[in-house]
Amino acid sequence: MTDRMQTCDCMVRAGLVITQDDSRTVIADGAVAVDQGIIISVGKAHEMKEKFIPRSDIDLGKKMLMPGLVNAHCHAPMSLLRGVADDLPLMQWLEKYIWPIESGLTREMVAIGAELACAEMMRTGTTAFMDGYFHEDVLGEVAESAGLRVVLGEGFFAFPSPFFATAEDCWQTIESHERRFSQSPFVRNVVTPHAIYTVSPELLSESYELACKLDIPWQIHCAESPAETAQCIELYGMRPLAILESLGLLNDRVTLAHCVDVLPEEIELLSERCVNVVHNPASNHKLDSGIAPVQAMLDAGVNVGLGTDGAASNNQLNMFADMRMAALVGKVQAHDAAAVKAQNALDMATRGSAQCIHWEGLGMLVPGASADMIALDTESPNLMPMHNPISQTVYAASGHEVAMTMVAGHVVYRDGEYSGIDMASLQVRMNEVVKWVRERIS
Ligand SMILES: [Zn+2]
DSSP: OTTOEEOOOOEEEEEEEEEETOOOEEEEEEEEETTTTTTEEEEHHHHHHHEEEEEEEETTTTTTTOOOOEEEOOOOOGGGTTSSSOOOOOHHHHIIIIIHHHOOOOHHHHHHHHHHHHHHHHHHHHHEEEOOBBSSHHHHHHHHHTOOOEEOOOOSSSOSSOOOOHHHHHHHHHHHHHHHTOOOOOOEEEEEEOBBBTTTTHEEEEHHHHHHHHHEEEEEEOOOOHHHHHHHHHHHHHOOHHHHTTTOOOSTTTEEEESSSSOHHHHHHHHHOOOOEEEHHHHHTTOOOOOHHHHHHHHHTTTTEEOOOOTTTTOOOOOOHHHHHHHHHHHHTTOOOSSSSSHHHHHIIIIHHHTTTTTOOOOOSSSTOOEEEEEOOOTSSOOOSOHHHHHHIIIIOOOOTEEEEEEEEEEEEETEEEEOOOOOHHHHHHHHHHHHHHHHHH
């Protein structure tokens, strides 16, 4: 030990470290030093050994360490509705199955769906996500005890929902969530009007004022499909983005989910206004919404993140599946095999999504960033041989190679075990809800 050596809480060593730093450095035989939930140094393992005296050591052998993925658009409790009805036209799907179930959901049921969603996300390498649903305080409690970061999006419409008589009722609830979780390092909030065709322009503007007052982000589903565009033109004589622009609602506080049906001049506008866009390729395909012009958005300098959307329209909450799909469909959309490269897809799922959820210090393994990281088992046959770690991560990994998930320096999942979720108990509680769902739609 020399005088220059520094103590730290933990040293994580791995055969490969994908840092996602500004130079996109990948380190062979690397290590990450963590103290008080923050990364304090990243480098070659043998050099780090000379600099730090860790209180605990995590030696991951040949595994590949990378930043935890950030799911920038999700409806976590909808995991309860996974597979309840598929392959149907949107309105039939909503009216016959989704809405009748959702209108009867209790806080206890939302908690069970939230816990299942957290388990799936941690198992497949997600360490933070931005949500939109009802009873979101329940999700906040579940995510906090599971050890996962969440941005709660209590959703509202212009018309009464089973949960709120008015939009104003929802806004009071958002303010109460802000107070309830003000001290939590795991839980934040976002103002979440459902969509332009379900929330009036006045309520969009007023809800944006709330986001400014609380200094939190504002998210909305926008330009999800040509059908939405047609509906907006019928209602307001304008395309979706033009409506937001006319209200002064295009700026860097804003995150738009989808942006499938956008024109080249609208992409320019998104770039000029520094608006964040979340791409949801699986959901867009399953609902036949179209393919977002992601390469054109990247070329224009728009920040694009990645999301799974809810498990009723994906049906997974697995960011590896959506990364792969983003890279594949991006090429088809642009008619160019060089479009949406593997590195672009990984950037979207890490740094891009972190910006979309307005959470600084996520999506990269650099000094000062949060110690949110995951390790992949590189001895899984589909990850061999390791010619290119980024290619393996995006094109070859399924997500189930994730062997460890760490959030804020704490291991929250490792080799099938969760630190904050009892899967056996969850299954028993979930089976009760499954019976209720079956009766509700029979
Ligand atoms: Zn959505």
